[in-house]
Amino acid sequence: NAGVTQTPKFQVLKTGQSMTLQCAQDMNHNSMYWYRQDPGMGLRLIYYSASEGTTDKGEVPNGYNVSRLNKREFSLRLESAAPSQTSVYFCASSPGKRRLSTDTQYFGPGTRLTVL
């Protein structure tokens, strides 16, 4: 079991460029999440998906789009990157189906993104 995997590990973009961060889990979990982590800010929820085909906004969704491609994969897209999106991005998954599950969340290794 690889758990939660993310690609790429590092990425540098120029302002205005687009890119997609990939996340996959092999634990047969229903719920998946995208967080961003900034120094001194903790982790903040960007988007959430309770099941294939459903997504919900989190605390900081502006500037991002997501796709729950199937049960395993949940991608995060930046259509026009801005320096304010420089951050470490973590994907996570949990077993529960409910939008507000209290199940344990398991995190991927993170993607370190720099926007110049």
Next chain:
Amino acid sequence: GENVEQHPSTLSVQEGDSAVIKCTYSDSASNYFPWYKQELGKRPQLIIDIRSNVGEKKDQRIAVTLNKTAKHFSLHITETQPEDSAVYFCAASTSRVYSGGGADGLTFGKGTHLIIQP
């Protein structure tokens, strides 16, 4: 939505001493409180969690206490060791559904940098 405050932001203790990190939350509907440990450059990893029907939970050197009346919960680490050095995050989760949507699920504190002095 939920708001989680975590203190202190930095905590330095001598090896072998105890460390306590405290968090408060705002939403009385919150019912799940996990603690995550994050080493430099690594992913957050769950170390212990507690649900609202329990007041205390222990796992070897780590314990978490919950006071629902006061809306605060704490992480206690006894007999600290060098490998305990890391950033620790508390979080709170509610099952309440807000009609306007928004930020539900886990809300994290801003983290405590725990330093174990040899």
